Amino acid sequence: MASPVPPSAVDAPKKVTLTGYVGFDTITQQIERKLLKRGFAFNVMVVGRSGMGKSTLVNTLFAAHLKDSNAPKRADTFRQTVDIQSISHVIEENGVKLKLTITDTPGYGDQVNNDNCWDPIIKYIKEQYSAYLRKELTPAREKRIPDTRIHAVLFFIAPTGHALTPLDITVMKKISEVANVIPVIAKADSLTMEERTAFKRRIKEEIEFHGIRCYPYIDIEEDVILSDTDRVERQTVQMIRDMIPFAIVGSERNVVIDGKAVRGRRTRWGIIDVENESHCEFVHLRNFLTRSHLQDMIETTASVHYEAFRTKQLVALKESTSQMGSYRSGPDTSSMTASQVSAA
Amino acid sequence: MADVVSIPIVKKKLAGYVGFHNLPNQVHRKSVKKGFQFTLMVVGESGLGKSTLVNTLFNTSLYPNKENKEPTHESPKTVEIQTISADIEENGVKLKLTVIDTPGFGDFVNNEESWRPILENIEARYDAYLEQENRVNRKRIVDTRVHACLYFIAPTGHSLKPLDIEFMKQLAGRVNLIPVIAKSDTLTEDEIKAFKARILEDIAYNKIQIYQPPMYDNDDPETVQENKDIISRIPFAIVGSDKEVDVGGKKVRGRKYPWGVIEVDNEDHCDFVKLRQMLVRTHMEELKEYTNEVLYESYRISKLARGGYEVSSDGSALNPLSKFEEEKLAHEQKMAKMEAEMKAVFQQKVAEKEAKLKQSEEELYARHREMKEQLEKQRLELEEKKRRLESGRPGTPEKGKKNKGLFK
Numbered sequence: 170m171a172s173p174v175p176p177s178a179v180d181a182p183k184k185v186t187l188t189g190y191v192g193f194d195t196i197t198q199q200i201e202r203k204l205l206k207r208g209f210a211f212n213v214m215v216v217g218r219s220g221m222g223k224s225t226l227v228n229t230l231f232a233a234h235l236k237d238s239n240a241p242k243r244a245d246t247f248r249q250t251v252d253i254q255s256i257s258h259v260i261e262e263n264g265v266k267l268k269l270t271i272t273d274t275p276g277y278g279d280q281v282n283n284d285n286c287w288d289p290i291i292k293y294i295k296e297q298y299s300a301y302l303r304k305e306l307t308p309a310r311e312k313r314i315p316d317t318r319i320h321a322v323l324f325f326i327a328p329t330g331h332a333l334t335p336l337d338i339t340v341m342k343k344i345s346e347v348a349n350v351i352p353v354i355a356k357a358d359s360l361t362m363e364e365r366t367a368f369k370r371r372i373k374e375e376i377e378f379h380g381i382r383c384y385p386y387i388d389i390e391e392d393v394i395l396s397d398t399d400r401v402e403r404q405t406v407q408m409i410r411d412m413i414p415f416a417i418v419g420s421e422r423n424v425v426i427d428g429k430a431v432r433g434r435r436t437r438w439g440i441i442d443v444e445n446e447s448h449c450e451f452v453h454l455r456n457f458l459t460r461s462h463l464q465d466m467i468e469t470t471a472s473v474h475y476e477a478f479r480t481k482q483l484v485a486l487k488e489s490t491s492q493m494g495s496y497r498s499g500p501d502t503s504s505m506t507a508s509q510v511s512a513a
Numbered sequence: 514m515a516d517v518v519s520i521p522i523v524k525k526k527l528a529g530y531v532g533f534h535n536l537p538n539q540v541h542r543k544s545v546k547k548g549f550q551f552t553l554m555v556v557g558e559s560g561l562g563k564s565t566l567v568n569t570l571f572n573t574s575l576y577p578n579k580e581n582k583e584p585t586h587e588s589p590k591t592v593e594i595q596t597i598s599a600d601i602e603e604n605g606v607k608l609k610l611t612v613i614d615t616p617g618f619g620d621f622v623n624n625e626e627s628w629r630p631i632l633e634n635i636e637a638r639y640d641a642y643l644e645q646e647n648r649v650n651r652k653r654i655v656d657t658r659v660h661a662c663l664y665f666i667a668p669t670g671h672s673l674k675p676l677d678i679e680f681m682k683q684l685a686g687r688v689n690l691i692p693v694i695a696k697s698d699t700l701t702e703d704e705i706k707a708f709k710a711r712i713l714e715d716i717a718y719n720k721i722q723i724y725q726p727p728m729y730d731n732d733d734p735e736t737v738q739e740n741k742d743i744i745s746r747i748p749f750a751i752v753g754s755d756k757e758v759d760v761g762g763k764k765v766r767g768r769k770y771p772w773g774v775i776e777v778d779n780e781d782h783c784d785f786v787k788l789r790q791m792l793v794r795t796h797m798e799e800l801k802e803y804t805n806e807v808l809y810e811s812y813r814i815s816k817l818a819r820g821g822y823e824v825s826s827d828g829s830a831l832n833p834l835s836k837f838e839e840e841k842l843a844h845e846q847k848m849a850k851m852e853a854e855m856k857a858v859f860q861q862k863v864a865e866k867e868a869k870l871k872q873s874e875e876e877l878y879a880r881h882r883e884m885k886e887q888l889e890k891q892r893l894e895l896e897e898k899k900r901r902l903e904s905g906r907p908g909t910p911e912k913g914k915k916n917k918g919l920f921k
Contacts, residue, residue, distance in 0.1 A: 219669060221669070279675065280675055283623065327667070335620070335621060336621075358698070437782055438782055439773020440773070441770075442772070
């Protein structure tokens with residue numbers, strides 16, 4: 170074994186000035202080229218009672234008719250349990266391909282008795298993690314594991330103007346433990362400005378009171394020396410956290426305002442412009458979701474939620490194998506095959 | 514029963530002035546003096562604007578603004594029933610208005626049977642009225658029956674929820690059900706039209722009997738047209754507001770948004786005016802009449818057909834004969850019961866006495882035996898002493914004295 174390296178040589182790499190242009194700054198372009206070829210995948214889940222405008226919002230966010238509303242067509246077709254339906258589209262913009270998967274949860278909160286209506290949702294999210302984990306643990310695994318993990322969950326809150334319902338609180342808490350939850354106030358055009366601020370404040374109080382961790386997360390490291398970029402980033406995160414929950418209005422139809430055709434809603438007493446910041450916060454949500462934090466959400470899902478799931482699974486797996494090889498099924502190990510058990 | 518003789522009605526022309534055209538005025542004066550009562554129930558999930566609508570309808574702040582409570586872990590477990598009463602007056606006409614609120618309806622995770630407390634409350638009010646009707650002194654009857662129930666539908670724009678359908682099914686036969694679309698400023702005109710059509714479809718599919726304002730043939734065409742208008746707007750798409758906003762210099766009741774102001778009293782903006790017209794201005798008496806003549810009667814029939822009721826003491830039978838039979842039967846039963854009871858008591862007493870006698874007999878025997886034994890013992894002692902004396906044992910003088918005492 171080599172002699173131990175003196176500690177002074179390991180920490181604080183010395184800053185060296187280059188005497189000429191090397192050219193390794195093109196690594197960002199190399200990565201970009203590679204990523205462009207590969208394409209991105211983003212998985213969104215929308216959770217909320219029927220009639221909140223979930224499908225409309227998704228269509229508005231990505232400016233394309235991606236999904237139809239899941240309203241019951243006839244009076245007798247009421248679902249008894251929560252369905253999970255996913256549809257995928259590949260949308261392209263400026264050469265960047267995005268494989269967008271939208272998972273809808275029709276039937277959530279619609280029945281008379283909504284006990285455990287959140288179980289199918291949590292199960293689905295965990296199944297995606299476990300499928301990914303299984304693929305990761307296979308001895309001969311693919312170069313790029315297709316990522317079906319849910320990166321963002323948009324949780325729709327009804328614009329009652331009072332407080333969160335017990336169902337909302339329970340479900341938000343459960344989902345925030347396994348995925349990134351972004352609460353939004355649906356159909357915010359039914360609240361006046363004062364009602365909106367009061368409602369938001371009330372929701373924030375309740376979220377804090379019940380300990381629901383919404384995305385974006387604030388890192389709690391206080392003693393890290395922040396660089397300028399870090400500080401700016403933290404400010405934006407704080408700004409976004411202050412705006413949560415986003416009060417949004419969605420629309421796929423165009424209305425004419427001042428001669429321009431914009432997406433909005435026309436009523437007898439006024440026209441709501443979806444992209445107008447003083448009308449609703451759709452613009453902020455869209456920028457947050459697609460322009461600034463898309464990659465961050467994918468990363469947070471992989472590094473925080475998926476890792477937590479993985480740790481729990483592998484610990485459980487180790488415990489079950491250490492029990493003299495008796496294959497006792499612990500939490501979610503039923504999704505593991507025998508090869509995983511021997512590989513761990 | 515004798516046949517009813519049909520008396521031919523002859524139309525006569527009056528020769529002079531009689532004056533009975535003043536009858537409506539007399540009725541009017543009397544009713545105004547008596548005052549009117551109206552009981553309204555509002556049902557719907559929290560946050561749909563029920564309290565605001567009530568305040569808007571009657572132009573008073575019946576309901577104070579809901580205070581924002583601190584978030585707690587406890588939440589109410591059942592649907593509550595809260596009643597507020599107010600005496601309001603307009604142009605000398607007094608109205609005692611009672612509003613029943615149902616907080617908690619539809620707010621829980623599990624909402625099964627959430628309609629039950631509400632139905633029970635309505636039926637309890639019918640029961641109270643039934644009891645008052647059957648009393649001997651019927652001068653002061655207080656009518657607390659619910660005359661109309663406004664059911665608030667959330668403005669999803671899709672269709673009715675299972676909870677809505679279940680509630681309406683359960684209550685449609687007991688109360689005048691008027692569905693309204695709450696917070697309808699969130700829907701555009703087309704969406705409202707489609708939503709209303711879908712709601713009516715759902716209601717018809719589930720055979721729910723909502724309140725239909727009656728159409729009379731002999732009304733003047735204006736009223737008929739008004740009626741038609743009102744009926745066509747059911748379910749009413751409403752917006753409520755008890756605050757005033759500035760519109761072009763005037764102060765109107767409405768809601769101010771960054772993109773415009775919606776006026777509550779503007780017929781083009783929402784159906785609030787039509788709802789108020791129906792509820793207060795034109796159909797209040799109709800609602801009360803329908804409640805009294807149809808809903809209350811049907812409840813009464815179903816209750817009495819079930820065979821009397823546990824609440825009141827007199828079992829109202831259909832005719833006196835059967836009542837007599839009933840009474841005789843009841844009396845005989847009572848007599849038989851009393852007889853049996855008395856027999857039982859008698860038997861019991863006899864048994865008791867016997868037991869007592871036995872016991873005293875035993876006691877006597879025991880005492881007898883005891884005394885015999887004692888006597889025996891004494892005799893033996895005496896004999897012993899006698900023997901001793903005769904055998905010449907030196908006896909102490911006390912012993913002799915004792916002996917003497919014994920022989921006494």
